[in-house]
Amino acid sequence: MAKKQKKPSNKKLFKNHSSMLCKNCNTTIMSYHRHDFNHCECGNIFIDGGTDYTRFGCTPGSAYESFLRDWEVDMDTGEKTLLDFLGE
Numbered sequence: 001m002a003k004k005q006k007k008p009s010n011k012k013l014f015k016n017h018s019s020m021l022c023k024n025c026n027t028t029i030m031s032y033h034r035h036d037f038n039h040c041e042c043g044n045i046f047i048d049g050g051t052d053y054t055r056f057g058c059t060p061g062s063a064y065e066s067f068l069r070d071w072e073v074d075m076d077t078g079e080k081t082l083l084d085f086l087g088e
């Protein structure tokens with residue numbers, strides 16, 4: 001009898017991935033592939049290009065920080081989870 005297969009989770013870890021924090025709306029964003037365009041909640045900053053070429057921008061005068069973070073991305077839905085403060 002065949003065992004019922006659980007649908008495999010299609011999550012992928014992105015370690016030390018370019019990320020940006022918008023200091024206006026306090027959203028951290030990243031781009032995991034070249035067509036994944038993201039902007040923060042208030043729209044002041046955006047990031048694009050995934051791991052191929054990271055491109056980011058902001059509206060003039062907006063406050064932001066860029067850093068490297070670990071993320072887990074569900075490759076089916078594109079849902080991103082910031083893995084800060086886990087482990088270590």
Ligand SMILES: [Zn+2]
Nearest residue numbers: 022025040042
């Ligand atoms: Zn923002």
